Amino acid sequence: MNIGVLGAGQLGRMLALAGYPLANRFTFLDTTGHPSAGIGEVMIDTDQRHLEEFLSKVDLVTYEFEHLPVALVQDIEEHKPVYPSSEAIRICQNRAEEKALFDRLGIPTPTYRVVEHADELEAAARELGCPVVAKSVTEGYDGKGQAVLRDPSEAHDAWRQIGHPRLVVEAFVDFVREVSIIAVRGRDGHVVFYPMAENVHVDGILRYSLAPMPDLDDSVQLLADEYIRTLLDELDYVGVLTLELFQTRDGKLLANEMAPRVHNSGHWSMDGAVTSQFENHLRAIQGLPLGDTHARMPTCMINVIGREGDPAEILTLEDAHLHRYDKSERVGRKLGHINLVAPTHAELLEKVRACARLLPEAPEPRFSFE
Amino acid sequence: MNIGVLGAGQLGRMLALAGYPLANRFTFLDTTGHPSAGIGEVMIDTDQRHLEEFLSKVDLVTYEFEHLPVALVQDIEEHKPVYPSSEAIRICQNRAEEKALFDRLGIPTPTYRVVEHADELEAAARELGCPVVAKSVTEGYDGKGQAVLRDPSEAHDAWRQIGHPRLVVEAFVDFVREVSIIAVRGRDGHVVFYPMAENVHVDGILRYSLAPMPDLDDSVQLLADEYIRTLLDELDYVGVLTLELFQTRDGKLLANEMAPRVHNSGHWSMDGAVTSQFENHLRAIQGLPLGDTHARMPTCMINVIGREGDPAEILTLEDAHLHRYDKSERVGRKLGHINLVAPTHAELLEKVRACARLLPEAPEPRFSFE
Known part of the structure; x- marks a missing residue:
């Protein structure tokens, strides 16, 4: 079983270390130009020309990083099984979608608002009561694309700093x-x-x-x-x-x-x-x-x-x-x-x-x- | 640290799986033409022309198989650290040397004789009392190159079957x-x-x-x-x-x-x-x-x-x-x-x-x- 992994960082590396004893082989598709897996076959695909070759080598596809173009993963699903599915990626890479899913399934979350303008951010901060945390709806990772507002007046600065057209604003949780x-x-x-x-x-x-x-x-x-x-x-x-x-x-x-x-x-x-x-x-x-x-x-x-x-x-x-x-x-x-x-x-x-x-x-x- | 491994079978494979988390990299030198490690860099060297290249890649050398030419390992020791040393290989690949070492260090062994002729094998079988086990002094592995003698009269057949100029004959141990x-x-x-x-x-x-x-x-x-x-x-x-x-x-x-x-x-x-x-x-x-x-x-x-x-x-x-x-x-x-x-x-x-x-x-x- 040759397992294709989208992404080639340490998570992929550790997947491979766990998979060799199951007689798995690994092919990584790296789109960053800076793979670090250091194991298995690593294909560097910064020009999006190697996908077909990658797919020809693997039996199924998984990923170590969810900030992938959903369309890409959907395209891969046409050719090989992908686990978890592109639907999981679509939701997990978007905080607004994710919170809507939590709401729908009755999973409690901190009170939140979705805002699309610095003024809306300020209003949300006022409504929820500071401090609030503002996060870009996409591409956040390890605390990047986030800001803490201690006062609603910080909204315009935070908006600029995050630099994203859509934010989730969360009430502070004690x-x-x-x-x-x-x-x-x-x-x-x-x-x-x-x-x-x-x-x-x-x-x-x-x-x-x-x-x-x-x-x-x-x-x-x-x-x-x-x-x-x-x-x-x-x-x-x-x-x-x-x-x-x-x-x-x-x-x-x-x-x-x-x-x-x-x-x-x-x-x-x-x-x-x-x-x-x-x-x-x-x-x-x-x-x-x-x-x-x-x-x-x-x-x-x-x-x-x-x-x-x-x-x-x-x-x-x-x-x-x-x-x-x-x-x-x-x-x-x-x-x-x-x-x-x-x-x-x-x-x-x-x-x-x-x-x-x-x-x-x-x-x-x-x-x-x- | 790039670790060179002489041999590229499952033991080398498992060494590598244990070594990646220590940030080791692995280069295997396979002299059989049939490597199975399936991990790291495997150099196939059936014509003995790749040793220099292998040594240029690695910081130190170990092995997963002791039936290597001692002269080769001694040669490698001139260029890179080898652990365990060629002396360990020299002794371990020869049952007669090994038993002599056990004797010298006071480590008890089954009673044994070293024989170099079918007649000597027969005499040893008679002296030690059958059953005895005869083993070629070198290259035995997983029971190969061995024979059990139920009677001294089987000595000539056993000698031919093992096909080795020097054997160790061991008394049966209950x-x-x-x-x-x-x-x-x-x-x-x-x-x-x-x-x-x-x-x-x-x-x-x-x-x-x-x-x-x-x-x-x-x-x-x-x-x-x-x-x-x-x-x-x-x-x-x-x-x-x-x-x-x-x-x-x-x-x-x-x-x-x-x-x-x-x-x-x-x-x-x-x-x-x-x-x-x-x-x-x-x-x-x-x-x-x-x-x-x-x-x-x-x-x-x-x-x-x-x-x-x-x-x-x-x-x-x-x-x-x-x-x-x-x-x-x-x-x-x-x-x-x-x-x-x-x-x-x-x-x-x-x-x-x-x-x-x-x-x-x-x-x-x-x-x-x-």
């Missing part, structure tokens, strides 16, 4: 923590759920994901399972879907956004779960039975961003698993991650602190349950 | 089970040991490896640790070394043979240990700290030989980890392995039986402790 649920749906409609992770972002970039959470009520996990299952079934989805949520003080979950792919907040599963999100995505899209999603032990993923530190020092930590992406250092760039595994949450936190001290750019680790 | 110890020595001389595995061979080919063993006395593990540490230190060895042993009824260990590389009886570590043998080999040869070798849970590796069965059925088993080598089916060919993990040995055995039923060529699993 959340306890940011969490995510990752689920996998097979071709037969069977769904499995990973334990939810607590995610710590700094400057809009994920820094830490920890799962399972020590203080999560089963009912909250079940609620998240229910929300994501509704989405998966509605989209007749195949593969890994990620839903990021806010957990509020009164235990509610508010959907923030979703990603139709393996996700940074699921990297802990590579060493912490019985089956990784990458392997389960590949199992799903090939129609294979899905693997057990249970956590073996409390696990924390730390993103390595900007600078790598000394791998030799990191590897002295017990049960630390280094995942380097073989990229050159650059400010704000995701260069790798480290999974730390420990028998108890107390030991895990100690290990996380020790590891963070070895990473030049790691912020202080702080979790809601400490 | 062993309880075949076991192996895998250890890793870093560049700094630090050594870590994996829990010993019980190995089940059929027709000279490994079928099952199970670790840790439920009934192994700590003192036996410590004895094996001591034996292999002596070997590692004597050879100033860097990387993974495997020592296969017989465990006798009175709890003694007799060394059978050693392999200067990652080993089939250590594949369980990919899913059953904190750090796999592959990752630890790569850490060792790069001078990185060695990883924890503890078993997370009882684990059994089943080799998939000859025919694959249906991967979809195998993946329905809980905590089953499929490792396919992406090879075509052929009688006696190692096509992959499956690691089964379970919280108790009783559950593990049940799972092993269920899995064996799904593999067309798997013999009935039988372990000494059942």
